[in-house]
Structures are given as structure tokens and as C-alpha cells.
Amino acid sequence: MSQTVDRALSILPLLAQGPADLGQVAESLGVHKSTALRLLRTLHEHGLVHRQQDQRYRLGARLFALAQEAVENLDVREIAHPYLTALNERIGHTIHLAVYEEGEVLYIDKVESRYPVRMYSRIGRPVAITVAAVAKLLLADLPEAERRAVAMKLDYPPYTPRSTPNAAAFLKELATVREQGWATDLGGHEESINCVGAPIRGADGRVVAAMSVSAPNVVVTAEELLTLLPQVRRTADAISREYSGTAPTKDTA
């Protein structure tokens, strides 16, 4: 890996948190100001970084454009969206769509309870990977080796008493999820929130995305939420069929 590029790219997440001046960037990277300046200039020339008139640096328009392209390349999202809104109109609760990439699980779409808007709320944020239903679905489908590797190097924050406590429990849960073909998160992230989720599969049977329905238990109990599971699975299957081409392929090749 290239040191220079590595440093330059490390600036991006830094600036994503908010504007920063040259000194702050240099300090965060642990390099001399002149070095940071050169890196920032290069990023600036490519439009990834923008300089506001107080001279502080921010992420630039080019990065937003690239992000747009990147998400357009995730064609699962495009295909799934109408199904998600349709399901949302029937059952009303919040619906998430997530993908696994490079050790992370990311929300790539969200349909808010009630309104079909607010699409850009928490989309893009990494998921609470050890507890979320969608995360379990995505990780459960990884090859044994990678699954173990990922599970081992995760942290297991005790969000609630029902959070997944450690790697062993997580792997066991993943095995269950893998077998039954659906997943839940019953108060594992926030005490009062329950989720049920189902996988979306590509033509080769591999899980390419996962969707879930979330609701606070003041609105529906966990048991009631589970009665929605068939609808969630049917929706996920419908998306899978369209994504992998119209033919309702069954067996994993």
C-alpha cells in the first residue's frame, strides 16, 4: 500500500466529520503542515475537497457526485425500492435495506414509517453489526472462513442486556439465521425496538442485500411483529426474483 495515498485518503473521513483547518489535518495525520497542504491541494484539484472562505477544508462536490455514481452502481437498491415502499404502505413501519461490503454493513435505503420521504436520514451509516437483523443475514451468508474472521475482530458493545455478548454467541446466532433464512433483532440495539429481516439473493443464491422491518414495542409487540415475517419474506423473495432475472430460480448452483 502506498503511504502517500494512504495519508491522503485518511483525510476524507476526517473532513466528513466537519470542516477542519490545515493544522488540524496535519496533526490528525501526524505529518508536517507542508505535507498536509500538498495532500489537501491534490484532493482539492480533484474536487474531493472544498475550501470554504474561512480557509477551512470540507468535502467537495466531486465526492458527492462520485457517491451518487457509487450508489447507482448498487442496482439492488433501485430494484428493491418500489417493493420497500409498497410494503411500507401496507404495514407502515420503518424499512431498511442494507448491504455488506469490506467488513462493514451499510444501510443503503430506508423507508420511514408513515411518510415515503426522509430517504436521506441515516442511510450510509454503518449498522450496529453485531445485533441488527440485516447484519446477521448478510454475515450469515459469508464463507465460513471470512465469517469467523469478521466475527472475531468485531467489538460486541452491550447496547442492551439482549445485545450479542461475544463472538461465540454471534457465530451461533449466524448459524441459526443461516438455517432458518430470516433474522430478528429483539431489543438488541435499543431496548424498545424490534426488527425482523429477510435476505435478498442473487442468481447464484448468494445474499446480496438484506431488508428489515423495525418497530418500537410500544406500537407492536415482538410477537405481533413476527406475524409480519411472511410478508417480509415474500417481499424479499420478490426482490430476489427480479434482481436475479425473472425466472424464479430455486437451487443454489
Add this chain to the structure above:
Amino acid sequence: MSQTVDRALSILPLLAQGPADLGQVAESLGVHKSTALRLLRTLHEHGLVHRQQDQRYRLGARLFALAQEAVENLDVREIAHPYLTALNERIGHTIHLAVYEEGEVLYIDKVESRYPVRMYSRIGRPVAITVAAVAKLLLADLPEAERRAVAMKLDYPPYTPRSTPNAAAFLKELATVREQGWATDLGGHEESINCVGAPIRGADGRVVAAMSVSAPNVVVTAEELLTLLPQVRRTADAISREYSGTAPTKDTA
């Protein structure tokens, strides 16, 4: 400018056009394959590029996550404020900045006529949503469905004879505003006060905020106030550019 970083960043727009394999990347950059490999690896480690099953490279979802995080941490108010005070110093009248949130329109900044001091008189308070210029601008940009839903469940208080009387009239007004890209409130809230406003847009073109200039018609007539429209729009556009990270400065090219 750093050559290595420059080359690495040049890969991103390349991949934005679609997936590419190592050879194609190397050729496009005019470098040896091994060099391209190292750059791609570094990008990969930062999650900016993703390797799909056929080993070709494409843009990574991390880009999306970064952009998302960046916009969440962006503060329109902070960015807009210097522009608002600058405009205020030129034209003197009261200037408002407002955003839409959860069915409401809220003032988030205000520069008082005459004094460039920030007065937190009504900041944070909901706007007279059926008549204010900023409210029209913000609601006009909502998706059709939500716009109708909001318009329907609003009250239409007859502040003055010129107030918006009902949902139908309001929706018609919103259509006009949407089309022309600016809005007015001519005595719709208080008989003697007129406003002209313009939208502030984010990188994706969506309206993230709206600004307006207000003046009592004992100081300037409605016609005179309208002559300020170009300045208001220019200011709003400048804020939009700054907000979305579009570089206004051009020198070394």
C-alpha cells in the same frame, strides 16, 4: 501536488463510468500494472473501491457513507450566515433563513435590518407556513405526495385579505414557486410587510433551506422590493455553491 495521490484519485472518476479490471486501470493511468495494483489496493483498504466477484473494481459504498456523513455534519446556518450579513449590509433589510423539518418550517437564522448583529428573536420558531416566502420555497420542493399531504392538513388562517385561503390555492402557488425558482409574500402575513425569497440547494439539487428579505412597505414598496430579487437569488445561489462544495475559485488549471 502529489503525483501518487493524483494518480490514485484519477482512478475514481474512471471507475465511476463502470467497473474496470487492473489492466484497464493501468492503461488509463499510463502506469505499470504493478503500480496500478498498489494504488487500487490502497483505495480498497479505505473502502473507496470495491472488488466484485469477477475481480473487477468498482466504486465502493464507503464513498456513499462518507458523503452521507458529510451532509449530516453540514450546517447550513453556519455556511449561510456570512452571506446573509453581507447581503444585509448592502440592502439593509431583515433577512431570514429557514428549513423544513417534520411538517414544519423553522427560522434558523435572522439578520436584523440595519444592525448586522444576530438577534435570536424568533429563531427556532415555526413560520407562518401558508404564507411565508421561505415556507413556499421549502414546501414547493417536497415530493408530490408529501406536498399534498402537508397542504391538506394545514390550517389556513386569514391573517390578512391576501393570505392564502385554502389548500388548493396553496398548491397552485407552490407549483408557481417551484417553476420560477423564487417566492414572495406580499402582505400575506402582516398587511404592511412584503418578502422576497430564494431557495438554497444541496449537491443533489434538493432545497435544503430558504432565505428571504423582508421590508415594510412604508420603507420600500413591493415593486421596489422585487428589484432586489436578483441580488437575493445570487446570494442564495452563492450559498448553494458553498454548501454543496462547488469550487467558486478558479486559478491553477
Add this chain to the structure above:
DNA sequence: AATGAGCGTTGCGTGATGTGCAACATCCAT
């Protein structure tokens, strides 16, 4: 005004670091 602190910027000598090469590893089609 004068002083100084803080910040961004510049030019430069040094050597760490990125570079291309060539050989190797895989895979697939012939």
C-alpha cells in the same frame, strides 16, 4: 504604531518511498 502570535505558504536538500521490470502464479480456452 508597534509587537507578536498564529496560520498558511514556499523552496530546498535529503532519503524514504513509489516506480517499472521481470519472473511467477493462476486460470481459461484452445
Add this chain to the structure above:
DNA sequence: ATGGATGTTGCACATCACGCAACGCTCATT
């Protein structure tokens, strides 16, 4: 089996990125 196309590795060279130190600038303080 054989060849070609593609991704990967290790290495010697010199390019290119590094930190330093000095400069210019703005702003606040005296």
C-alpha cells in the same frame, strides 16, 4: 499439453514526497 491473458510478488533504482526553516499575511494586543 500449450499458449495467452490476467493478477501478483520481490527487487534495485532514482524519483518524488518528506520535514525543515524561513517568509508573508492577518489579526489581536499593548
